[in-house]
Amino acid sequence: MYVTSDPSAPWLIAGLGNPGPEYAMNRHNVGFLVVDLLAERIGGRFKRAGKAQAQIVEGRIGPPGPMNRRVILVKPMSFMNLSGGPVNALKDFYKVPLANIVAIHDELDIDYGTLRLKLGGGDNGHNGLKSMTKAMGADYHRVRFGIGRPPGRMPVADFVLRDFSSTERKELDYFVDRAADAVECLVIEGLERAQGTYNS
Numbered sequence: 001m002y003v004t005s006d007p008s009a010p011w012l013i014a015g016l017g018n019p020g021p022e023y024a025m026n027r028h029n030v031g032f033l034v035v036d037l038l039a040e041r042i043g044g045r046f047k048r049a050g051k052a053q054a055q056i057v058e059g060r061i062g063p064p065g066p067m068n069r070r071v072i073l074v075k076p077m078s079f080m081n082l083s084g085g086p087v088n089a090l091k092d093f094y095k096v097p098l099a100n101i102v103a104i105h106d107e108l109d110i111d112y113g114t115l116r117l118k119l120g121g122g123d124n125g126h127n128g129l130k131s132m133t134k135a136m137g138a139d140y141h142r143v144r145f146g147i148g149r150p151p152g153r154m155p156v157a158d159f160v161l162r163d164f165s166s167t168e169r170k171e172l173d174y175f176v177d178r179a180a181d182a183v184e185c186l187v188i189e190g191l192e193r194a195q196g197t198y199n200s
């Protein structure tokens with residue numbers, strides 16, 4: 001196990017989603033949207049990650065000095081229910097402590113646009129988290145992006161694999177921007193500060 005108290009240890013920030021243009025604006029792909037914005041902020045472009053089935057951007061987040069953090073942004077290319085394999089491979093390759101891993105994912109049990117940050121816990125039926133926890137344990141950070149429950153009797157699978165509605169898309173950029181801010185705060189200032197600022 002890697003030492004978790006080392007401030008020089010890198011952070012691995014995984015946005016969860018499905019690869020391919022047909023999934024790009026699905027509710028299930030909000031993790032991809034957030035890491036895309038983080039990559040834009042640090043001036044990086046995603047590239048294939050060697051043998052790992054993922055795309056990555058390497059860079060730094062935070063002001064110059066002791067609060068500056070090395071980060072690896074990750075989009076697993078394995079489809080949601082197999083996310084754990086690529087993330088775990090990159091964790092081992094970059095020697096990232098489990099406590100320095102962040103999963104950004106859609107969350108059904110939270111109202112649309114609401115954020116909840118936490119460390120560890122269950123997967124709540126989310127196949128991406130289930131795969132990550134099976135691959136490396138549950139003690140990683142989660143940035144949970146609320147998408148709300150399906151309307152009426154719509155099956156959950158249909159709901160998460162549909163694009164955000166036109167009404168939702170009016171606010172989507174704002175909510176994705178706020179989620180990216182929350183990730184940066186978590187990495188630079190810690191979970192407690194990020195929860196106090198962004199858990200709403």
